[in-house]
Amino acid sequence: MTTPARSGHAASPGRPRVVIVDDHGLFRSGVRSELGDQVDVVGEADDVQPAISVITQCLPDVVLLDVHLPGGGGQLVVSSLRAALPEVRFLALSASDAPEDVIAVIRAGARGYVTKTISGVDLVDAVRRVAAGDAVFSPRLAGFVLDAFASMPDAAQGRPLFDPELDQLTTREREVLRLIARGYTYKEIARELTISIRTVETHVSSVLRKLQLSTRHQLTRWAAERKLT
Amino acid sequence: MGFEVTVVRLVIVVASLITVGFAAMVYVGMWLLVPATGAESTIWHKARADKRGITLAVGLGSVLFVLILVLQNLGAGFLGNVEWPLILCAAGLVLILRNAPLDEQATLRDVAAPLLGLTEGGTRRRVWLRVAAAILLLAVGSGFLAYGHESLAMLRPVAGAVLVLVGAALLLGPWWLGIARDLAEERRARIRAEERAEMAARVHDSVLQTLAMIQRRADQPQQVIQMARAQERELRAWLFDGRAPGSLEGEDMTLASGIRLIQQEVEAQHGVPVEAVTVGDCDLDDDLRTLLAAAREATVNAAKWSGADVVSLFAEVEPGEVSLFVRDRGRGFDPDAVPEDRKGLAESVHGRMTRHGGSASVRSTPGQGTEVSLTMPRAAGERQPSRA
Numbered sequence: 059m060t061t062p063a064r065s066g067h068a069a070s071p072g073r074p075r076v077v078i079v080d081d082h083g084l085f086r087s088g089v090r091s092e093l094g095d096q097v098d099v100v101g102e103a104d105d106v107q108p109a110i111s112v113i114t115q116c117l118p119d120v121v122l123l124d125v126h127l128p129g130g131g132g133q134l135v136v137s138s139l140r141a142a143l144p145e146v147r148f149l150a151l152s153a154s155d156a157p158e159d160v161i162a163v164i165r166a167g168a169r170g171y172v173t174k175t176i177s178g179v180d181l182v183d184a185v186r187r188v189a190a191g192d193a194v195f196s197p198r199l200a201g202f203v204l205d206a207f208a209s210m211p212d213a214a215q216g217r218p219l220f221d222p223e224l225d226q227l228t229t230r231e232r233e234v235l236r237l238i239a240r241g242y243t244y245k246e247i248a249r250e251l252t253i254s255i256r257t258v259e260t261h262v263s264s265v266l267r268k269l270q271l272s273t274r275h276q277l278t279r280w281a282a283e284r285k286l287t
Numbered sequence: 288m289g290f291e292v293t294v295v296r297l298v299i300v301v302a303s304l305i306t307v308g309f310a311a312m313v314y315v316g317m318w319l320l321v322p323a324t325g326a327e328s329t330i331w332h333k334a335r336a337d338k339r340g341i342t343l344a345v346g347l348g349s350v351l352f353v354l355i356l357v358l359q360n361l362g363a364g365f366l367g368n369v370e371w372p373l374i375l376c377a378a379g380l381v382l383i384l385r386n387a388p389l390d391e392q393a394t395l396r397d398v399a400a401p402l403l404g405l406t407e408g409g410t411r412r413r414v415w416l417r418v419a420a421a422i423l424l425l426a427v428g429s430g431f432l433a434y435g436h437e438s439l440a441m442l443r444p445v446a447g448a449v450l451v452l453v454g455a456a457l458l459l460g461p462w463w464l465g466i467a468r469d470l471a472e473e474r475r476a477r478i479r480a481e482e483r484a485e486m487a488a489r490v491h492d493s494v495l496q497t498l499a500m501i502q503r504r505a506d507q508p509q510q511v512i513q514m515a516r517a518q519e520r521e522l523r524a525w526l527f528d529g530r531a532p533g534s535l536e537g538e539d540m541t542l543a544s545g546i547r548l549i550q551q552e553v554e555a556q557h558g559v560p561v562e563a564v565t566v567g568d569c570d571l572d573d574d575l576r577t578l579l580a581a582a583r584e585a586t587v588n589a590a591k592w593s594g595a596d597v598v599s600l601f602a603e604v605e606p607g608e609v610s611l612f613v614r615d616r617g618r619g620f621d622p623d624a625v626p627e628d629r630k631g632l633a634e635s636v637h638g639r640m641t642r643h644g645g646s647a648s649v650r651s652t653p654g655q656g657t658e659v660s661l662t663m664p665r666a667a668g669e670r671q672p673s674r675a
Contacts, residue, residue, distance in 0.1 A: 173562070175560055175562070175597075177596065177597075197562050197564045197599060197601065198562070198564050200564065201564035201565060201566050201601070204566040204603070205565075205566045205567060236601075236603070239564045239566070239601045239603075240599060240601045240612045240614050240658070241562065241597075241599025241601070241612075241614045241615075241616070242614075
């Protein structure tokens, strides 16, 4: 808590400090120019090992992390830094949208996932949200989660839940995810369900927690099914 | 009629047993001439205008007449009393069937269904079964005839009957054939009308859409050429290879891959990114293909008219139904203020969905965007893992 980097992070809440990790230089510079002066890009990396050292050095608020890296998946970066640097938040970016990679990065500890086609404004918004400790679900991630948790509840099939609280989504969470998948913003969801934006954020965060902590075997089976094909 | 319908019918049945069929004739006649409760005109009134129906009735009457003549010659004289009521009843029923109100027609069709099944080709096996049964019956029948009359000379009436039949066929055959052909023609016309509607919807989805695009982008020759080429390919595939434009008839097409196809096509043709999300997956059947066609139309509409920079497409497969949402954050419109002749939404989306038992609704606010929700019930409830 005494290093200059960390105090800097606390001093400028309006401009999150960001590290971009992607193996394509062109994409990195594209993201950099799209983020503009809304955020403070403090470092870049093109692979797992450089990423780990840059992040440890810069201690950014948010790491924009490509799911696919030549030296291993993006989840390697997350899992090797998560315990040591709990205050660094990861936002996964992917072009391919392979569900098993996305889920792996989320389960490794990323706070959200957006597609690379996201607009500059939305990306800045997502970075801010993650920096503030919220979860960011793109429509696609919402779809993945619904899919993974979708099939009949285990209890209905006579199988015991590992943890009933973690292994199932509530009706409200499901509604929120559906609306995200349909392209609604948090504000629009709040209006649609007549709840506050804060409540929407709480639901999304709680879904993220379930996604990361659930040992629900359906989740692993779901991911495995998709890996096979 | 003031009495309970069932009572009247029972009385008629008993009476026709006693009067050897004349009461049945009276019943059919009354059916023709007495207006039903609530109806203004009688069936007879309509039937008189139906020239083809009259021809059909007279044709059927003549066939029955010849048949009965043959039967009489075979010595089945007892039929003689029933003959006239029978013929008139049959002819009357034809007129009724063609001119009765729709619900009565449906009832009559249900009754006649097994009969129609005899002539309309079922499976091959059934046809063979029928032929075999007919041959067996013929053989047994002729056997009985030969045995019963002992002397072959007594078979002469049979020969006479055969001659009468052949004669009648020669005389009236062409006319009967003509009637049968008319019937077939009529059915074909109906099928053609249905196909025309389907074709109009398809041409609207593909050719007309492309032409509209070309007009709007007339100042960008490269894009116009590209669109024209794509449309040409699609049209050729449809006309010469029988693959309908925008049709999703791939061998192992699933809902998710169909959605991906829509995404790719719309992105390529309209240059608007489509964010597609599917939850669950299932194989396609006719209903779901319709759902996809409607979704495609809604997505194209959003890409073309909304002005939004991204269109969201979300599909969820549930055990009982598949729901699909197409949303844009574009300029929106007032759904009540759409003129009748703009067919896009009404025919391509709404009409298609309801024809296949699904439903469609549109929510749009000017300035805030549009969301089209489509729901299609699923025939089979089996949930299948998606192929990602």
